[in-house]
Amino acid sequence: MNRNMSKYAPFGWYLALIAAIGAVGYFIVKQTFDLPLQIMLGVIVLGIALAIIFDPQKIKDWLVGRQAKYSSNALVLVIAVLGIVVIINYIVNQNSPSWDLTEDNANTLAPELSDALQSLNQPLRAEAYFTQRYPSGTAEQLLDNMVKAGKGQFSYEFIDPEADPIRAQNAQVTRDGTIVFKLDDRSEQLTYVSEQEFLSAIIRLTNPGERIIYFLTGHGEYDPTGESDLTYSQFNQTLASKNYTVQKLNLISLAAVPENASAVVIAGPQQPLLESEIEAIKTYLSGGGSLVVFSEPYAVTGIDYDQDLLSSYLEHDWSILLGNDVIIDPNGNPPLVAIADSYSDHPITQKLSGYVTIFPTAHSVSSSVMPDSVSATILILTSNLAWGETDIASIEAGNPSFAEGADLIGPVPVAIASTNTATGARVVVVGDANFADDNQFTAYGNGDLAINIIDWVAEQENLISITPRAQTTRVLLPPGQLGLGLLLLGSVFVLPGLVIVGGVTTWLQRKRKG
Template identity: 45%
Template sequence: MAKSKKFQKKNHPQKYAPIGLWLGGIALLVTGLLLVVKFMLVAQIFTMTNDKGLNLALWISAGLIVVGPALFVLLDPKRARRFLAGRQARYGSNAILLLAAFLGILLVVNILAFNYPGTPMDLTESKEHTLAPETLDTLAVLPEPVHATAFFTSQYPTDTARQLLENYKTYSDGKFTYEFIDPDQNPVAAQNAGISGDGKIYLQMGSRHEIVAYASEQDVTSALWRLMNPGEQTVYFLTGHGERDIETFGDTTIASVRAALEAKNYTVKTLNLLATNAIPADAKAIIIAGPLDPLTDGEITLLRDYSTVGGALVIMVEPVPLTNYGANPDPLAAYLATQWGVTLNNDIVIDTNSGTQPLYAVAAAYGDHSITRKLQGQVAFFPDARSLSLGTGIAATPQALASTIQDAWGETNFADQNAKYDAGADTPGPIILAAAAEDSITGSRLVVFGDSDFASDMFFSQYANGDILINAIDWAAGEEQMINLSKPAQTPRTLKPTSGVISALLWLSFLCILPGLVVAGGVASWLIRKSRG
């Protein structure tokens, strides 16, 4: 009989009652942390793609605060009554009231911050998260609402772009909104917007639109200015020499280039100088895309005259064996060498860095130029390219835009099926694949690529091929930026490692001194209470 009573006592549910208090305490701690996270989210200290999970966790933890103590009372009602009637309950009630007041204040602040977000505070010394005054002025005079659609795949980070667009929305007085679309999940939307590539932003103002290639304040604000100040931007593609077709889509045509330019509000036309013998006055830039036959001296004269009044040229050339030039003179090559200091070498680039495709020249390095500055870390490749050599021209001194690795070379023996570098005849690496130049007097600009295949529909959307070409056309046409932002200089921060003695003192203080003070305080409190009886 005694054994039976002992067994019943051992399995009495009272011994599980403290679990309820532990559960409620942990739930209270978790709820406090989640409220802090929620507050930081509302205050835009950081952003979350979806806060539904956070809200669900907050409700569950708040519910467990009630469920835990209730479980304790249910399992051990006698101890609960003793606790509520004793001295600990009086002191505990004060702590509970203070905690309830703190949570109430935090809840009210959270609700007010959510319903009246106001202007977020930028507490960084250099105001890294504050929009430039020019951007704020632009947002203040928006004539119509602007909606931004950011096309980002799941592989492309969105934090910076989301924070930037959120800043535009905050300071726009309701005139700027945005959304994110994954082009992999919604390819139709990307196609309708004329988006090729990842990380692009489509801005819509009324019936006008602009495509922003990079999620930067400079690019977004410049696009807003173009939307507010519409003007026809016409570029011409030269024809009559077997250049690549811009009208029909195909592996060797460049209709994707035309579509990308039209998506950026360019007016794209063709120009046959052999027929018109004149360059239109509205030509922002003339693009020569892979001519198979040489241009005439008369056409070169027209292009030279066009450049002297600030015209812009974007030229893509192929290796001589891939054209119909043969032994005929090349007036275009002579013009580029004398006027601009860009020599088209008679070779074909061999790049061992491209694995099984040695004729695919890979841009391993980019120059510090407006065209390529934002391409750092990205790859562009140029199938069947010829190398460029840079000197000093009459109009300007060119700058390299893209170069291969050191081990690449320009092969001059086109009949050799097993090409290898010949120091006496071949062009040594690194090979220059693209170059740009600007005449500081006339304002004319030139971009030369030693290849045109990279711009074809087959390769245009691969890696940074399309970006480098569209950037080049934007720069040549003077549309790379419409406004300069006056951002404050960032304050450099240098972390200096502490000495061994200081590190030891820090470790000693955190591991021994501070815990020791807490323990000493507890012992002192206990002794004082004991002395008072």
């Protein structure tokens, strides 16, 4: 090539460089290997070709010169060393042993959960829906440990429901901090982070069985499939996301509760149940079934619990008393809304700590003398200020007041769970039905309470109990005013000050030596 042409060679390199920068930028933005990118790659090749054509001697010097020889040696060495390092890291990464040195083995999964993860024969995925505001440290740490134990079969990702609302909506997530476990086409939603909860969810997912919850109809009950505010559609959706099937049950036309029922829910009946219906429920429960009753006060439904057949059955067989009163809570706005934050240590309520539950127009639910085979637990209590008002006229007049002897003194029990140890049947009664309707379901702990009740009666709570582990409780011994002063002196002044003294001494010595 003519020597004059060699001065054009740099333009070839510039062209290739500009095209390369463009190609990288384009790929970062578009992330597709489409026609414009292919053209840019073509321009790079063209630029290099032009540079070679215009100045072939320079290329020849690069390739066969002394520097080229040393450079190629160094390049080969670098590639070899990098290759060895990559291979070592790859091999170690495939099966890396780890040692948990913390005192309480805080990073080691419970053996039950670890076994469940290791026995997975298909991928299990967790989607953690956490906004930036919601603390995710505990969940992330537990999920990390599960990934390590899962041997490639378990993975997770964090999704910000505010940044990706469509995904959250598709997963039927209504609450910040929800974790959805997915196996095949089944999913399990959790709003409480603990090894026990995660283990139960995995067991439920890996052992899919039909879990049908029947909602009684025919007495003006809340409709789980309706769309107005006074329905249980959100409750229903959450149950569906936990693999429950919700169906309606009419015991007036059907003589018995279906055998496949995991539980029967009677949600806010406006009319009393018939004797034949009570008999059907009695037969179902004597066979070890489960019943949930969300009852509204007499003042709302007109059902007198002193005369009601269902109330009578619950009292005699389950030692559960439905009060003919309305809870008045001065903390509520209006006072007809009972607010509760006192929970018993029971699987239904032990995860509600830190949340209040609110019950608009509720009545008291207490326990009477228990038969030998029945064990009842009061689940929720209102504050001391609330009371069970029996004078309905005073409520209608807008001036209820506590009447000693007649009214039930606070704290008033709002919910009760009862178990028959002989048959294994379970019954839960809540003195309010609209705490779980679409208006109230997402309020505070209401949704969790409703779901926990269903989990418990359907016997889907702790399917395998995790052995509790010992935890060292550490307490800070407050240093006191003098201690804090010494700490300030030592850490902020003395230690850095010693460095200054050392520096100045060295400087002076060097200066003296000249």
